[in-house]
Amino acid sequence: MYPLLMLLLLVVFCCLPAAAQLQAGTGRASITPLEADMPTQLGGYGARAGKPAEGVLDTLYAKALVLDYNGTKGAIVTLDVCSVPINLVKESLTAANVPGLTADNTLMCASHTHTGLEGFALDRRNIADNPNIGIFSEPMLAFVVERVGLALREASENMQPVNAASGTVSLPGMNRNRRRADCVDDDLTVLRLDTEAGDPLAILVNFTAHGTFVTEHDMLASGEWAGEMQRVVEALFGGDVTCFYTNGAEGDISPVGVGGGSNYERAQNYGREVGIAAWRLAKALTPTAVTEFGLTSTWVSLPERTGAPEFLKIAGDEYNVSAEQLDMLLHVLFPETAPLYALRINAFQLVTFPGEAICAVGTAVKDALRQKGVGHPCVASLTSDYIGYILTEEEYHRSGYEVTASFYGDALGSLIVAEAIALGKTLTTE
Numbered sequence: 014m015y016p017l018l019m020l021l022l023l024v025v026f027c028c029l030p031a032a033a034q035l036q037a038g039t040g041r042a043s044i045t046p047l048e049a050d051m052p053t054q055l056g057g058y059g060a061r062a063g064k065p066a067e068g069v070l071d072t073l074y075a076k077a078l079v080l081d082y083n084g085t086k087g088a089i090v091t092l093d094v095c096s097v098p099i100n101l102v103k104e105s106l107t108a109a110n111v112p113g114l115t116a117d118n119t120l121m122c123a124s125h126t127h128t129g130l131e132g133f134a135l136d137r138r139n140i141a142d143n144p145n146i147g148i149f150s151e152p153m154l155a156f157v158v159e160r161v162g163l164a165l166r167e168a169s170e171n172m173q174p175v176n177a178a179s180g181t182v183s184l185p186g187m188n189r190n191r192r193r194a195d196c197v198d199d200d201l202t203v204l205r206l207d208t209e210a211g212d213p214l215a216i217l218v219n220f221t222a223h224g225t226f227v228t229e230h231d232m233l234a235s236g237e238w239a240g241e242m243q244r245v246v247e248a249l250f251g252g253d254v255t256c257f258y259t260n261g262a263e264g265d266i267s268p269v270g271v272g273g274g275s276n277y278e279r280a281q282n283y284g285r286e287v288g289i290a291a292w293r294l295a296k297a298l299t300p301t302a303v304t305e306f307g308l309t310s311t312w313v314s315l316p317e318r319t320g321a322p323e324f325l326k327i328a329g330d331e332y333n334v335s336a337e338q339l340d341m342l343l344h345v346l347f348p349e350t351a352p353l354y355a356l357r358i359n360a361f362q363l364v365t366f367p368g369e370a371i372c373a374v375g376t377a378v379k380d381a382l383r384q385k386g387v388g389h390p391c392v393a394s395l396t397s398d399y400i401g402y403i404l405t406e407e408e409y410h411r412s413g414y415e416v417t418a419s420f421y422g423d424a425l426g427s428l429i430v431a432e433a434i435a436l437g438k439t440l441t442t443e
């Protein structure tokens with residue numbers, strides 16, 4: 014009788030479907046065009062007037078994290094660039110040729126370093142031929158597309174089962190609101206993925222601050238503070254760990270709190286402090302099996318495009334844009350629709366914006382997700398296209414630099430907040 018019972022139990026267990034398990038793989042490639050003796054436009058400052066970089070302080074990277082959970086596939090790509098045009102996403106996916114990866118499930122996130130690549134120089138829609146906003150460069154785009162494709166293929170070819178853990182701590186005094194608004198998001202959020210052997214494979218760090226220790230006079234290609242932060246995390250963990258960085262709702266948030274003998278040294282000192290904090294948080298986490306996973310996206314129809322009333326007065330000189338050119342660019346460079354993404358891994362949830370959301374926009378989304386039971390919500394700006402600054406109606410009517418780079422009127426912020434919250438809630442379990 015007992016042998017028969019054991020046989021029946023064996024048959025039952027063998028017929029049960031295997032439990033879903035998150036698979037992940039990482040890859041990286043340099044996207045530093047100077048390695049190929051290619052003129053390289055640096056992003057962030059119109060005052061550079063298209064002057065090419067004079068050298069390399071540290072390597073600019075594309076880092077890819079490919080995920081697969083029971084057939085639901087997706088990827089996060091972090092880039093040392095100022096912004097990510099949608100054509101870079103689509104062309105890189107074509108170059109990578111990884112089955113299952115599409116523009117609907119691939120999040121390409123710019124660190125927004127102001128000594129990284131100029132996003133408008135990679136944007137096929139940029140027909141302005143204006144060096145102050147960046148001149149489209151076919152050779153630079155082809156170089157970056159090839160390298161991003163390599164990183165994605167490497168990640169896809171090295172998939173393995175992983176466990177996950179996440180956590181959040183505050184870093185008070187490390188950032189400030191440059192528009193003097195009350196909102197400051199000092200959350201540092203970390204997602205840690207470990208191999209089945211317990212070795213850290215990927216550390217994703219989310220923190221909110223512009224990459225603006227450098228000025229328009231600093232002409233060496235660099236990942237700025239975010240690049241240093243990632244190097245510190247990788248060095249402290251050792252092994253084969255890859256650190257990824259996504260910037261939060263940084264539209265009105267600047268870094269503060271460190272000194273140094275040069276702008277580069279200040280950026281490195283800041284990155285080191287954030288990196289050590291991220292490492293300490295990640296090191297204390299204990300990854301467990303992934304039981305909640307989701308990746309979804311939506312393409313939002315944006316409001317009518319319009320120039321801010323004071324654009325020419327505040328930003329026109331820096332970017333050398335006339336009223337006629339602004340009208341042309343509004344309808345060519347800035348899209349009618351743009352994507353939002355939401356990624357859930359256990360208690361961690363990331364929701365993205367296709368532009369520079371200000372702090373109040375980001376915290377509204379994070380607060381709504383917390384109310385739905387998400388333990389560690391975060392947001393990533395500058396992901397998979399660029400629609401300019403995303404402000405609340407109140408901040409839009411305060412004017413200032415950020416408003417002049419907001420191209421969809423005063424209703425954009427409320428629309429994006431509503432769409433982002435709705436998208437994020439589709440992955441909550443309450």
